Amino acid sequence: MSFDRSIKIAPSILSADFANLGAECRAIEAEGCDWVHVDVMDGHFVPNITFGPDTCKAIRPHIGGVMDVHLMIAPVDAYLAGYAAAGADVITAHLEAGPHIHRTLQAIRALGVKAGLAINPGTGLDAVANLLDMIDLVCVMTVNPGFGGQKFISSQVDKVRQLRRMIGDRPIHIEIDGGVTAETAPLVAGAGADVLVTGSAVFKGGSVSASHVYRSNINAIRLAAEAALVRAA
Ligand code: DX5
Ligand code: ZN
Numbered sequence: 001m002s003f004d005r006s007i008k009i010a011p012s013i014l015s016a017d018f019a020n021l022g023a024e025c026r027a028i029e030a031e032g033c034d035w036v037h038v039d040v041m042d043g044h045f046v047p048n049i050t051f052g053p054d055t056c057k058a059i060r061p062h063i064g065g066v067m068d069v070h071l072m073i074a075p076v077d078a079y080l081a082g083y084a085a086a087g088a089d090v091i092t093a094h095l096e097a098g099p100h101i102h103r104t105l106q107a108i109r110a111l112g113v114k115a116g117l118a119i120n121p122g123t124g125l126d127a128v129a130n131l132l133d134m135i136d137l138v139c140v141m142t143v144n145p146g147f148g149g150q151k152f153i154s155s156q157v158d159k160v161r162q163l164r165r166m167i168g169d170r171p172i173h174i175e176i177d178g179g180v181t182a183e184t185a186p187l188v189a190g191a192g193a194d195v196l197v198t199g200s201a202v203f204k205g206g207s208v209s210a211s212h213v214y215r216s217n218i219n220a221i222r223l224a225a226e227a228a229l230v231r232a233a
Pocket of ligand 2: 038177
């Protein structure tokens, strides 16, 4: 995985057809997405349950590009090897998932996987400053984690702007997760985000058999984000 800060659209398969995940992954990639975002939930850290390592292993052959695994689970360390073995290119753990985030990030990198740090809307940036040499991505949650289709929490835009300044020219992605649409994408792209997780805004109105809708949804979000970059230049 080489690093560049161009806008990347990362559809979350939380909003996909769970009965057809392999075909959905193939469809969103064929229709122009950059990463595939896999929302792992344990019913403990967040009030929902989704995918285990075996599901990720099953969909891996259907993802030609980056499989971006977002672990909304606690505790997390015991499961890292399973998601790495399943083929994750990025594994993101939540700062709030336990007392030893530094050890978790060390363990992710020791598995040869890019390390992501996710922070909830109620969490500040203080701890991030101490972890900049341990991470390849910061995932700023713009909804409270657990479900797709929630309303974007606009107070997080300033956090993105501060984070972008903190990161400087380090090769660290800023990923936004939750409520990203063609309306909200410009706000976060203009503030310095480069990876946009989008669930309902990509999958709404489409299906594997009507995947052209995915393409128009992806393009609308990308164009809106890139237009904001032009304005910010
Ligand atoms: C929420 C998930 C998000 C969510 C995004 O806990 O982490 O990735 O699926 O879905 P939308 O884009 O519909 O808010
Ligand atoms: Zn996510």
